[in-house]
Amino acid sequence: MSRVAEIVSVITALGLTAGIAAAQDAEIGKTLYDDYCAACHGAGAQGDGDMANLMTIPAPNLTLLANNNDGEFPMLQVLHIIDGRTGVRAHGGAMPVFGKVFASSEMGPANPYGSVLEVRGRVLSLAMYLESLQK
Template structure:
């Protein structure tokens, strides 16, 4: 009886984990979610097509980066962790002049597990992941 009970609990636990995994997978942000965020937070400088020609670009003194060739500039690999660091401001702490603003709003809200390429799932704000997914989806070969 005990072994049947343990087997039943094991089966229910496994089914629950599979169900949780399916929910997490379905809840992950997609590129379309990130496009809307890009238009709200980034397009004024980087332009609606992300090539660095936004309406405010001429007033910045520094041309905003072309975000469609990030991977091409790095040998074809999209540097997920580096891009996240640029968006959240961590990699921009030593910039002088009118660089990218900090987007604290993108750091708010729920988190999702994200592998930035090191095989480790790290809790990351959903909006940041959505924007990352969008940027990765618009990469072009040079």
């Protein structure tokens, strides 16, 4: 069973599929990529974005993540890089930590957990989009 299938199975068991299903929509992942990643990694995720020539450390080609990992997409590693649990140096400092960027401080009846589920849904959507780009 793939890691994504395991994640979906756990979410289903918890009864949270309705809210998470929308977060996993491929269009959400693409939109997040276009808004937050394409400037450095390029529209095609090949490391050739408009900002790439300004970076001291080249932006990696994100379409080769599975190829560089014995043919298996490193989902957990990608999730940790996106949300900031694993530091990545770029342009002289850390890659932007999107776990913080995606966070909302709003809590209330519609969002009793703060933004934890929303952040995780966005990070997962972005990672799933990157998985769909693998060559």
